[in-house]
Amino acid sequence: MAEDKKNVNQTAQQPVENNAPETVDFEDVFLTRGQLMWRAFKKNKLAMVGMWVLIVMYIAMIFADFLAPYNPFAQNLNHSLKKPTTVLTKYNVKDLKTSLSPYVLPELSYIDKLDFTQNFKSMLFPSRIKVKLNDGTELAIIDKHVVEVKEDGSIVPRYLPKGRKVDEKFVLAESIKLVVRTIGYAQIDGQWVQYKDETEDVDSLVYGVDNKILEEGKNERVTESRTARSFVAQNEGWKIGFFTTSEQEAMERLTAVKLEQDLVGIKYYDTDYNEYEISLEEAEIISYDYKFYPVKWFVKSWGPDKTDPERVGYLFWSIPLHYHLFGVDNYDNNEYVSLNIFGADRFGRDVWSRIIFASRISLTIGFIGLFVTLILSLFFGALAGFYGGVVDEVIMRFCEILMAIPGFYLLLLLRAVLPVDLPSSQTYMLLIFILAFLGWPGRARIIRGQILAERQREYVEAAIALGFPDTRVMWRHIIPNLATYIIVSSTLSIPGYILGEAGLSYLGLGIREPSASWGNMLTAAQDVYILEKAPWLLIPGAFIFVVVLAFNFIGDGLRDAFDPRALG
Known part of the structure; x- marks a missing residue:
């Protein structure tokens, strides 16, 4: 410290060369009234937050067509009151576990025929099923939408999970269906009695993503719902021989309903729409895959259509727009596939798209x-x-x-x-x-x-x-x-x-x-049911709350900015 002081004093005592007077330059800066007001406004942190919130909101309003992945008027009753879509990154089947880029599965919101309750299920559409026939030969059935045919005629996987190659012996199918036998049982006086035995073709399995029916070959559901028991009593009672003179007496004897579904075969249609069926009595499933739909940026989903005036999609209300900021690559136009980040309303319309378009009015x-x-x-x-x-x-x-x-x-x-x-x-x-x-x-x-x-x-x-x-x-x-x-x-x-x-x-x-x-x-x-089962329909209220709060914050900030005492 002593040396520092000494150096300072020596510097101060040194004569100025050429007898030039020592000068210090000062620059006078005068702020305009607008600059003073902006400085006072910036001191209010909540006002700044409100300003940026409104800027984002109004930009989203202007570019609503670009930010909305779906037509706000388009209805899809398969997605009535659908939950916000779950985006997945893991692909998991019995013989293959891998990571993928973000993707979604087809989803269905439906009334369960067994107990008449609303359900939300992921759907597994087969994309590749490899079977081993009784004579030892192996055959892969591959959906044509998940592969790419190159100019030289070679076929490479496009929407198959990583680690899965196109098999040596395969057939491209226009569509793959699963043949399922459904057996219904009624529990009467403590014993199960069969009342239905049907075989049907299904495009997909509405059992979640556990692949249970493909791994174990069967699925079972049991319910004690009075509605389901009443349905069986009235519609199937004569088949199982318990329907008496009183429905109440029948209901007392029928205590539960069970539904079993067994996978009994695979049906597919080739590219010429010829039908083929393979029974599981003559073949064994070795491996399988289900379809996944990648989530991407800048997706071509909906746009202007002269044949349908409501199929709007314009940038700045005049420039035709086909591409949108984000969406799902629905490569085979599956009606069950959608990316609803805020869920769907009772008509299956995308809530996020409607919120963005609704901002133009609000x-x-x-x-x-x-x-x-x-x-x-x-x-x-x-x-x-x-x-x-x-x-x-x-x-x-x-x-x-x-x-x-x-x-x-x-x-x-x-x-x-x-x-x-x-x-x-x-x-x-x-x-x-x-x-x-x-x-x-x-x-x-x-x-x-x-x-x-x-x-x-x-x-x-x-x-x-x-x-x-x-x-x-x-x-x-x-x-x-x-x-x-x-x-x-x-x-x-x-x-x-x-x-x-x-x-x-x-x-x-x-x-x-x-x-x-x-x-x-x-x-x-x-509706109370909506508040309980579909709370995501309250999200527009959150937007109202945020925007009203932002305007009030800005109002407080402007009041401070116009106050002469805050200008300094």
């Missing part, structure tokens, strides 16, 4: 409604505050009458007097004007009060004394001084328009099916 109605409200409130508030007298009394009394009526009931009243069967585009415009009509009285009163205060200022009196027209005094001198209040209050009032539209649509008085808004999407969640 995120724009606030700004358009606010624009109309500002015009009305500025016009009537300025008239009342600037001229006073009779004009002030008439306008303010009218505002007080409107404000005395509870807002929500007035909202219902105004919507009820209008036709309910209007197209969604017209309903959208009606909602804007209804919400604007409810919002302007309160803001007009505040603007009137502020104009009364500003009118007493010297600069306003000077402008009037110079003979400027009233409109110039109003719009060039008074209104600009209200900008702080107008910007902050407008930001804080936008959530009210979003919630107003959501409330009307939730009650069925706003945007109607098949068009989507976040409010009418929540309509499906009114």
